[in-house]
Each structure stands twice: as C-alpha cells, then as structure tokens.
Amino acid sequence: MTKAIRTAALVGNPNAGKSALFNALTGARQKIANYPGVTVERKSGRMLLPSGEPVELIDLPGSYGLDATSPDEAVTRRVILGEMPGESRPDALVIVLDAGNLEQHLVFAQEVIALGRPTVVALNMVDLAERDGLVIDPAALQAALGVPVVPTVAVRRRGLEELSAAIAAAEEHAGEPADPRPHVNQSERRLTAHAIADGAILSETRRHRLHSRLDRVLLHPWLGPVILFALLFVVFQAVFAWATPFADGIEAGIGWLTDGARAIFPAGLPRDLLTDGILSGVGSVIVFLPQIIILFFFILVMEATGYMARAAFLMDRLMAGVGLSGRSFIPLLSSFACAIPGIMATRSITDPKDRLTTILIAPLMTCSARLPVYAVIIAAFIPARSVGGGIGLGFIGLQGLVLFGLYVIGTVGAMAVALVLRRSVTKGAASGFIMELPKYQLPTVKDLALGLFQRAWIFLRRAGTIIFTVTVVLWLLLNFPRAAPGEDQVDASIAGTLANGLAVVVEPIGFNRDIALALIPAMAAREVAVASLATTYAVSAGDDEQTALALGDQLKARWSLPTALAFLAWFVFAPQCLSTIAVARRETNGWKWPGFMLLYLFVLAYIAAGITYWGALALGL
Amino acid sequence: MRLDELPIGQKARIASVDWAVLVPEEGQRLRALGLDEGAKVSLAFRGIFAGRDPLAVEIGRMTIALRRVHAHAMTVEAL
Numbered sequence: 001m002t003k004a005i006r007t008a009a010l011v012g013n014p015n016a017g018k019s020a021l022f023n024a025l026t027g028a029r030q031k032i033a034n035y036p037g038v039t040v041e042r043k044s045g046r047m048l049l050p051s052g053e054p055v056e057l058i059d060l061p062g063s064y065g066l067d068a069t070s071p072d073e074a075v076t077r078r079v080i081l082g083e084m085p086g087e088s089r090p091d092a093l094v095i096v097l098d099a100g101n102l103e104q105h106l107v108f109a110q111e112v113i114a115l116g117r118p119t120v121v122a123l124n125m126v127d128l129a130e131r132d133g134l135v136i137d138p139a140a141l142q143a144a145l146g147v148p149v150v151p152t153v154a155v156r157r158r159g160l161e162e163l164s165a166a167i168a169a170a171e172e173h174a175g176e177p178a179d180p181r182p183h184v185n186q187s188e189r190r191l192t193a194h195a196i197a198d199g200a201i202l203s204e205t206r207r208h209r210l211h212s213r214l215d216r217v218l219l220h221p222w223l224g225p226v227i228l229f230a231l232l233f234v235v236f237q238a239v240f241a242w243a244t245p246f247a248d249g250i251e252a253g254i255g256w257l258t259d260g261a262r263a264i265f266p267a268g269l270p271r272d273l274l275t276d277g278i279l280s281g282v283g284s285v286i287v288f289l290p291q292i293i294i295l296f297f298f299i300l301v302m303e304a305t306g307y308m309a310r311a312a313f314l315m316d317r318l319m320a321g322v323g324l325s326g327r328s329f330i331p332l333l334s335s336f337a338c339a340i341p342g343i344m345a346t347r348s349i350t351d352p353k354d355r356l357t358t359i360l361i362a363p364l365m366t367c368s369a370r371l372p373v374y375a376v377i378i379a380a381f382i383p384a385r386s387v388g389g390g391i392g393l394g395f396i397g398l399q400g401l402v403l404f405g406l407y408v409i410g411t412v413g414a415m416a417v418a419l420v421l422r423r424s425v426t427k428g429a430a431s432g433f434i435m436e437l438p439k440y441q442l443p444t445v446k447d448l449a450l451g452l453f454q455r456a457w458i459f460l461r462r463a464g465t466i467i468f469t470v471t472v473v474l475w476l477l478l479n480f481p482r483a484a485p486g487e488d489q490v491d492a493s494i495a496g497t498l499a500n501g502l503a504v505v506v507e508p509i510g511f512n513r514d515i516a517l518a519l520i521p522a523m524a525a526r527e528v529a530v531a532s533l534a535t536t537y538a539v540s541a542g543d544d545e546q547t548a549l550a551l552g553d554q555l556k557a558r559w560s561l562p563t564a565l566a567f568l569a570w571f572v573f574a575p576q577c578l579s580t581i582a583v584a585r586r587e588t589n590g591w592k593w594p595g596f597m598l599l600y601l602f603v604l605a606y607i608a609a610g611i612t613y614w615g616a617l618a619l620g621l
Numbered sequence: 622m623r624l625d626e627l628p629i630g631q632k633a634r635i636a637s638v639d640w641a642v643l644v645p646e647e648g649q650r651l652r653a654l655g656l657d658e659g660a661k662v663s664l665a666f667r668g669i670f671a672g673r674d675p676l677a678v679e680i681g682r683m684t685i686a687l688r689r690v691h692a693h694a695m696t697v698e699a700l
Contacts, residue, residue: 064653069646101682104655132682186652212665215684219666219677313686316675317668326675326686350646432647432691433675436654437684 005049005091007056008167009079011112012096013105014062015306015438017124019043021096021154022059023447025164030450041344049168050161058090065186066111071347080112092118092170094163099129099136099151100439102200106193107186113147114184118170121149122163127156128439134204141200155444211306211440218307224314235298236407237400239291239371246290251550254283273475276538280551281471281531282464288372288527289459295368296337296455297448304443308333309435316433322415323422325349325433328358332414335365336407337455339580342367343587353428357421359584360597363575364414366407368459372527373571378402380552381564410572413604425596470521471531478536490517490536509606510566510613514558522576529571562616569612573605622699625676625692627664633697635660642694654685661700664692 010018023030026045043059060079061072075084082089095112097105113119123138142149148166152159218224258275265271302308308330316326327349335342342362349355366374382399422428474495483492490496490513499517506516514536522529530551537554555564575581575598584594627633635658640648656662656678665684666677674689 064650067649069649103681104683107653107655134682187657190655190657212679212684215666215677221667221673309686313666313675313677314668316686316688320674320688350650432644432688434647434650434654434685434687434691437677437686 004053005055005118005167005170007058007088007090008047008092008094008170009058009060009090010094010096011060011076011080011108012062013064013098013101013108015436016062016096016098016101016105017154018059018062018096020444020447021122021124021152022057023450024154024157024160026057030454047164050165051168053168055167057094063108065108070350080115080117090117092120092167094167095119095121095147096124097121099123099126100132100134102136102141102197103193106196107189109145110184110189110192113145119147120163120166120170121145121147122159123149123151124154126151127153127158128441135202136200137202138200141196144196144199155441155447214440215310215437218310219313224310228311228314233404235295236404237397238298239294239403241397241400243288243290243294247287250287250289251283254279254287257283269479272479273472277472277475277535278468280534280538281475282468283534286460288368288375289456291371291375292337292368292459293452293456295371296452299334299337300448300451301443302333304441304447306438306440309437312435313437318415320433322418324354324357324418325351327433327435328354331358331362332365335362335367338367338369339363339365339577340583343580343583346587351428351432353422353426356588356593357418357426359587360421360426360593360600361414361418363577363580363597363601364410364417364573366410366572367526367577369526369577370406370571372530374403374406374568376530376533376551377555377564377568380555381559381561406568406572409569413573413608417600417604466525466528470525470528471535474521474532475535490514495520509570509610510560510563510617511570511609512559512563515563515567519574519576523578525579526571526574526576529576561621562613565616565621566609566613570605570609573601573608575601575605622697623693624662624664624678624695624697625689627697627699629664629667632661632663632700634700635662635695636698637696639694639696643691647691651687651691654683655680656685656687656691656695662697 010022012018022043022045025047030043030045041061045057045059046054047057048054058079060076063073063076065073066077066080078084079087079090080093093112093115095109097109109121121141123136123141126136129136136151138149138151148169150159150163150166152163154160218227258279261271261274261279265274302311311333312326312329314326315329319325319328328346331342331345331349333342334345339362342365343359346355346358346362349358378399382402384397384399386397477495477498478490478493480494481492483489488496491500495517496513498520499513502516502520503511503513506519511519514533517536518529518532521532533555534551537551537558559567581594581598584597585591588594622633624633624635635656637658638648638651638656643651651657660680662678662680664676665679667673668675675686676689676692678685678687678692
C-alpha cells in the first residue's frame with residue numbers, strides 16, 4: 001500500500017503558467033499567507049483527487065534552478081528539499097512545463113526529477129504551442145523523463161482530471177532515489193534538455209508567432225513608449241469616469257441607510273455614533289471601491305497578458321537614468337494600486353541597493369488609498385468641464401487631467417528621489433536588467449475575477465477593521481468632553497485640543513484646524529483623512545439639515561482653493577500609512593530605513609504643500 | 622562581432638562569453654536563461670533612448686531582455 005498524497009507543490013520556471021494552473025485546480029479555495037521568517041508569499045489551496053480526498057496544493061515561486069539567487073527562488077528550493085522550517089516536505093511535486101518552451105524549461109525539470117520524489121509533469125499551454133506550429137508527443141516526453149506527463153491547458157481547464165489522477169498515483173512513480181546523485185552540471189543538463197525536446201517535438205512548422213508580431217508594434221522604438229503612455233492615460237481617465245455611476249449608487253445607498261437609522265432610532269449620542277461616526281466615516285471610504293477595482297483591473301490585465309514585462313523593457317532606459325532598472329518598474333507600477341504589494345514585489349530585484357531604493361520610493365507612487373482623498377478634493381474644487389474642446393479633444397476632462405497631474409508629480413518626485421538616493425545613501429554599482437519577456441496571453445475572466453475579488457476583499461476588510469476603529473475612536477474624541485452651551489463641540493473636544501496644537505505647525509502651509517485633525521488618524525491609512533473630515537463636519541454641523549450636505553459641499557464652503565491644493569500636494573508625498581511602514585520594516589530587517597523613509601517623506605510633503613499654498617496665493621487663486 | 626553590434630534579425634551563435642566583466646549573479650542568471658557559449662540567438666528589439674538600451678534577444682522560443690553591457694560581453698558569429 002502506497003502512502004496517500006496529502007500535500008503537493010507546483011514547481012517550474014517563471015511564466016510556465018503555474019498560477020493559472022493553480023487557480024484552475026483549486027478554484028476559489030485559496031489561502032495567501034507568508035512563509036515564516038521570510039516575506040515570500042505562500043499561496044496554498046485545496047484540490048480534490050478523483051477519489052474525493054483533499055490535497056493541499058502549494059504554488060511555489062517560479063525558479064530557473066535549485067542554485068537560487070533571489071529570496072523567492074530560495075523558498076522554492078527549501079520547500080522542495082524539505083528544509084523549510086514549519087513546512088513539511090510536499091508528498092508530491094508537480095512540474096509545470098511550458099509546452100512552447102520545452103528546451104528551456106526541461107533544464108530545471110531534470111534537476112527536480114533527479115531528486116527522486118514522487119513527481120508528475122504538467123505539459124502546460126499545449127494550445128499556445130500548437131498555435132505556434134509546435135506538435136509535441138507527450139508519450140515520448142514521458143519515456144525520456146521517466147515520470148508521468150499530462151498535457152494541460154490550465155486556462156481552458158483541459159487535462160485537469162488526468163492531472164489530478166496522476167497526482168493521486170504519484171507515489172508509484174517516484175524515481176530511483178538518486179541521492180547521492182552524480183554531479184550533473186548546468187551545461188550537461190542543457191544538452192540533455194535539447195535532446196529530449198528534439199525527441200518529443202513531432203513537427204515544428206515555420207513559426208508564425210503572434211507575439212513577435214505584437215512585439216513589433218508594442219516594443220517599437222518610438223511607437224512602444226507612445227502606446228504605453230497612452231494606455232496609462234486611459235487607465236487614469238477610466239478610474240475617474242467609469243467609477244462615477246457605481247460610486248453614486250453606493251453613496252445613495254449610504255444616504256438611504258443614514259435616513260433609515262434617523263427614522264428608526266431616537267435622537268441621541270448612540271444614534272449620532274451610528275450616523276455621523278460609522279456611516280459617514282466608513283461610508284465615505286467604501287465609496288471608492290469602484291475606482292480601486294477599476295485600477296486593479298487594468299494592473300491585473302497588464303500582468304496576465306504579459307504586457308507588464310514589455311512595459312519594464314520600455315521603461316528600463318529611463319529607470320537606468322536614475323540608477324534603477326526596468327525590474328523596478330513592476331513593483332513601482334503595482335504601488336499605484338498599493339505600496340504594500342509593490343514593496344513585496346521588490347524581492348525579484350536581485351541587487352540589494354536597487355531593491356532598497358525601490359522600497360524607499362514606492363510610497364511616492366500614487367496608491368489607491370490616495371484616490372479617496374484626491375477624488376473628494378478634486379470633485380469639490382476642480383470644475384467638471386472639458387479642456388481642449390477647441391482642438392477636438394473635448395473628451396479630456398479637467399478633473400481627470402488634474403488627477404493625472406497628481407500621479408505625474410508623484411512619479412517624477414519618486415524618480416528625482418531615486419536619483420538623489422543612488423548618489424548618496426544607496427550608492428553602489430549600477431544594476432543590470434535581465435528578464436524574460438513572456439508570451440502574450442488572453443487573460444481568463446475567472447482568473448481576473450478571482451484576483452479582483454481578493455483585492456476588493458482586502459480593501460473592504462481594511463474599511464471594516466482599521467478604518468471602522470479609527471472612525472469610532474475619532475468620533476468619541478470629537479464628542480467628549482461635551483461642549484458647554486454656546487461653545488463649538490469640536491473646539492471643546494479632546495481631538496479639537498490636540499488638533500489646535502498641531503495646527504500651529506501646519507498653519508504656515510495653509511492647513512486649517514480641521515485638516516490637522518484629519519491628519520492624526522490618517523497616519524493609520526490615508527483614506528481615513530476623508531472619513532475624518534466627514535465625521536468632523538458631521539459633528540460640528542449639529543443639525544440634521546447641514547449634515548445632509550455632502551462632504552464636497554462642506555469642503556467648498558469651508559476651505560479656500562489654495563488650502564485644497566496644498567492638501568493635495570501634501571498627500572502626494574506624506575507617508576501616512578502604518579501598513580507600508582510596517583512592511584518596509586519587515587523587508588529591510590530593521591527600523592533604520594523605514595525611519596529614514598518617514599522623515600524624508602514628511603519633509604517633502606511639508607515643503608510641497610507650502611510651495612503649493614504660497615504659490616497659489618501669489619497667483620491669486 | 623559582439624552581440625550588441627549584431628543587426629536586428631540576423632541569426633548568430635555565441636562563440637564566447639567574457640564572464641569576468643559581468644557581475645557573478647548576472648552571469649549566473651544569463652547562464653540559467655541559456656545565454657551561454659554555443660547558444661543560437663538573434664537580436665529582436667532595441668530600446669529607443671540614449672544608447673539604444675536595453676536589448677531584446679531571442680533564444681529558442683524565448684525572448685530575453687538584457688542590457689548592452691551584457692550583450693557586449695558576448696562574442697557572436699553570424700550564421
């Protein structure tokens with residue numbers, strides 16, 4: 001009786017389609033955590049064998065070999081060899097091969113098979129290989145490798161049942177324990193890989209490769225960058241324009257709930273906590289869910305189609321100009337959604353100085369948490385009219401343009417900071433840029449939906465926990481002690497007293513007491529600033545009629561335009577996100593660099609807001 | 622001829638690689654991707670900006686992006 005398979009791990013080269021196969025095998029039953037002690041993401045899920053027995057499937061980071069150079073690849077090696085603390089050695093290994101790139105992928109596969117573990121090979125993306133005119137004989141491959149080979153198309157769910165049957169029977173197919181294995185070096189493995197691939201390829205017609213034709217356009221020396229920037233511009237316009245109806249719907253829903261609560265509960269502090277505190281605070285953040293989903297949609301599509309690597313290629317020269325490489329482009333672009341996955345993505349950068357610089361500038365990329373702040377201020381202060389109508393560009397809105405401008409300032413600021421850092425604190429040899437450009441692929445709706453759902457869930461969980469707590473605490477601080485008759489409640493409260501102290505510091509850059517009040521809880525997360533302003537104005541408004549005024553109208557009535565612009569400039573730079581600081585500490589193993597990051601970003605934010613405020617005043621805005 | 626001087630689309634074989642001029646980790650990565658002596662390659666794309674850096678090299682059915690400094694360390698003979 002062979003031992004039952006309880007755990008299995010997917011291994012393979014980067015771009016072999018491992019994640020798509022993982023999604024297809026486990027569906028939505030996924031768990032994302034971290035390996036203890038390191039910051040590499042551990043993705044696991046439950047798949048069912050034909051017998052109905054569950055197996056824990058682990059998706060290991062893509063690797064080119066067992067002699068790893070990056071932290072990601074080290075995790076793969078240690079898990080496969082059973083050297084990972086707290087992680088039992090997987091009962092079976094599933095090697096994922098790109099059928100269209102056998103010669104390359106068989107190098108690592110040989111290394112894994114030589115370990116003598118129960119092993120199954122998934123010959124993935126056979127459909128793409130066929131599209132390229134490549135016909136492969138799985139039986140010949142199986143004979144050459146000595147382990148079962150199952151052709152699969154993860155995105156079309158082809159071959160999945162055969163693969164799980166093969167995993168169930170994997171124990172019988174353990175190779176000869178090859179330990180101590182004869183030393184086989186890389187170039188010998190490469191020669192063998194070449195021979196095996198030649199033997200398994202039945203026919204190879206003249207390559208008509210869709211992706212090289214696409215590359216001819218997308219990597220075109222001058223067309224490529226134009227397309228990239230046009231694409232980025234469309235993304236930012238879409239974030240603002242497409243989200244509006246959904247955001248309006250959510251806003252109406254929250255208004256309906258608030259009215260309902262007012263009708264049901266008697267007037268008093270508990271009711272105020274619900275309406276002014278929780279509903280107006282948390283609600284003002286949830287409104288931005290549609291925009292965040294749209295932004296992540298574009299980022300996920302760019303990743304899944306393979307365009308992201310092309311963007312890195314196009315940007316490499318520019319990044320080299322500030323002492324970074326195209327590899328930094330992917331973490332930085334992810335930081336447009338959120339700096340946390342961005343900073344975690346820097347692990348693929350092998351050069352430590354390069355990586356540190358990328359971590360330090362990642363918070364300057366305009367993350368989705370800034371969107372609520374930007375959106376509320378822009379909607380209140382920037383008129384919704386089109387610019388360029390006279391020259392046939394009437395579809396470009398002024399609001400979208402300002403938003404785009406804020407993104408540009410953040411990005412240019414990040415580049416300038418990188419330039420300075422690479423010549424001072426993170427000085428070192430210029431780093432290289434070596435990366436595979438994966439084949440283009442159509443993303444599947446299911447993978448996209450799953451990715452979007454995971455991102456939306458993380459955002460909502462934050463809204464439900466951090467933002468909820470901070471909003472309630474702020475409401476309490478704003479409402480106690482109670483004001484004497486005739487005294488303003490905000491002035492009398494604990495929060496008001498604290499803010500009055502901070503206001504002295506921020507008054508020179510045009511900030512008022514309410515902003516100072518919003519900045520304190522916004523240290524937890526930037527979008528809390530909006531929730532705080534909403535709560536503050538809801539509390540100080542006093543009677544219901546004024547509370548009903550939307551936050552935007554409240555702001556317009558209370559802030560000057562220079563103040564609003566200075567507020568925007570502040571948020572381009574201010575490091576107001578505890579989670580980012582925490583993740584930077586974890587990734588740099590200490591407080592030194594996160595401390596440095598906090599300091600330089602606050603200084604930049606103060607200067608930028610000051611220049612904006614006084615500049616706007618001088619221009620008579 | 623060095624790899625970075627190869628005309629776009631011209632097939633070539635890597636005759637020798639001067640590993641000494643490359644950072645060891647980068648050399649290891651290039652070898653892992655198959656860019657080693659004897660490999661058949663062609664240059665597919667060049668960047669637009671100063672120095673026409675980086676380069677995209679086709680090897681087998683893979684396209685690999687690398688910098689000119691890496692390509693310059695590789696001596697190729699046209700096929």
